[in-house]
Amino acid sequence: MNFDLTEYPPIVQQIAGYGVQGYDLAMGWLLSPAAWSQFAILVGAYLFAVLIARRLRPALKTLIDPQDKQNMFTAPRLFMMQFLPLILPLLAYALTGIGEQVVRTIFDTGAVIAFGKRVFLFLAVRAFVRDILKDPFLQLLGRFMMLPIAALYTFGLLDVVTLQLSETVVGVGNIRFSLISVARGLIAGSLLFWLGQWSNSQTSALIEKQEMRPSIRQLLIKTVEFMIFGFAFLVLMNIMGINLGALAVLGGAIGVGLGFGLQKIASNFISGVILLVEGQATVGDYVELDGGESGKIVKMTARAAILETFDGRWIVVPNEDFITTRVVNFSDQGSANRYEAPFSVSYDTDINLVPAIIEAAVSTHPEVLDLPYPPDCELRGFGDSGIDFAVEFWVNGLDDGPNKYTSDVLFLIWNALKDNGIEIPYPHRTIEIKGNKQMGLPE
Structure with missing residues (x-):
């Protein structure tokens, strides 16, 4: 086959040259007894591989399949079972390699069977990408990297493409x-x-x-x-x-x-390392900073800590703030906290009875602790409308978000005072009107 392609671009002439070489190679294979014998060996190797795979694969599956799912060897066995789809193409590849050695000994050539061996290798790569790779990223890499490289190798073009890529040099500035x-x-x-x-x-x-x-x-x-x-x-x-x-x-x-230029970043990074080593504030703690930021630490990065407030907002606080400012840690990994609930009683009340009544009522709350201290009702002062008290109590956790400790305690105080006939005062005001004549009002 001769074509006059002198008027066409060099790339077209090069492609045409490869086409002519492929045509001559195909005709040589079709007209050569050695090529037909190699075709026969390829077919025989594939059929023999199919026969062996049909018997070998079920046996290997029975041998490898773990019966006890809690065994320490379960994970390795399940990993090995993923490779069972490769048995057929790899067997065909191995048997074809044996046939290639025989053909080269007899005919001193083996181009056809070598091409068939590369085809079986391509089928093994295809099965590996399709059936074994489960990770989405690895599947993407297999489809667009492994399969094209295997296809180039199958058709003998991998060395040509590699050489072309090696000779193509690009540059960015002084870098080439x-x-x-x-x-x-x-x-x-x-x-x-x-x-x-x-x-x-x-x-x-x-x-x-x-x-x-x-x-x-x-x-x-x-x-x-x-x-x-x-x-x-x-x-x-x-x-x-x-x-x-x-x-x-x-x-x-x-x-x-x-x-x-990066002093703050370096400072925050070092501060983060110090926080992790000392453990004074870590993930899960509820903290309050001098700047007014408060919330639960949900994540600590190399640059900052992320606080989540009870209203669902996230606050990003630089790590340096935990080192250079005062930090109040309410949680400290689950330590108890003290709260108080204020209330008032009427001046007609015998105040000597109030502490015992309130302390007994607050103690019935399931979350109120006896240690480090039980509920303590204290007299705080004499107000305008009533006598002021407050009860102090200890609980594990914070009085916010899902916890309503103070609210629950105030309910208990209300019910206890009502049950004992103690009046809770409210403001009273007495208004005296003078000077009726000056305002034109009747006496």
Whole structure:
């Protein structure tokens, strides 16, 4: 086949050249007895692989399938069972490799059977991406990275494409790099950082199960996270061929930036580490700062702590504020808090009876504690309309949100006073009108 393509662009001539080579190769295979024998070996290898897989796969499934779901070997066995779909293409690939050795010994050629072996390898990669990869990110990477690379390898174009990408150099300013380094970086970076994320989640789950202070647990989790992703970054730089010595200059520049423009960020980061080590305020504590911010700490990051108020709002407080200002910690991981409920009684009341009545009533509340102190009713003063009292009581938790301790105690006080005939006063005012003649009123 000869075509005059001198008038066409070079890319068209190159594609046409590959087409002619493929046509000549196909015709050579169709007219060659050695090629037909290789086709026969391919078909035989595939049928033999199907026969073996039909018998081997059920046996392996019975052997690997865990009967006891609570066994320590359950997870590894379930992991191994995922690879059963690869048995058929890998068996065909192995049997074809044996046939290739025989054909090359007899005919001193094996192009056809080598192509068939690569096809079986492509089918194995396809089954791996379709049936084994469950993670959405890995499936995406398999469809758009692994399958195209396997297809190029199957048709013998992988070396050609790799060479073309290696010779294509692009530049950004004074930095120049080849497209193959970009592709290698994308693939390696995706795998490394996915593996880092998976390792970080597994390590965090393991640390969460350990018995230690919550602050130390959070510090360990953050430390492991920085170590994993730092190691992944260094490995990626090495894979892409970037000189790690150049990072020293970058690190120096970052250090200068931290010293001048990023002082607050560095201060908040160090303050966060101090908070995690000391444990004076950690996740789950209800705190109140000098600036008026108050809420439950729901998350602590490298820069700030996030407080959630009882009305559902989130307040982001820099870590530095916990170190440089006064912080009131109401929770301290579940310690008791004292509250008081004020009330008044009439001046006609025998006030000597009130403390015992109120303390007994408040003690009936299921959340009121006897330790460190039982309910204590105290006389506070003599008001305009009545005698002022207040009862102090201790509870575990905060008197807000889902808890209504003061409200419950006031109900108990009301009912106890009513049951004992004690009057709760309300303001009285006496108005005296003088000077009726001056106002034109009748006497």
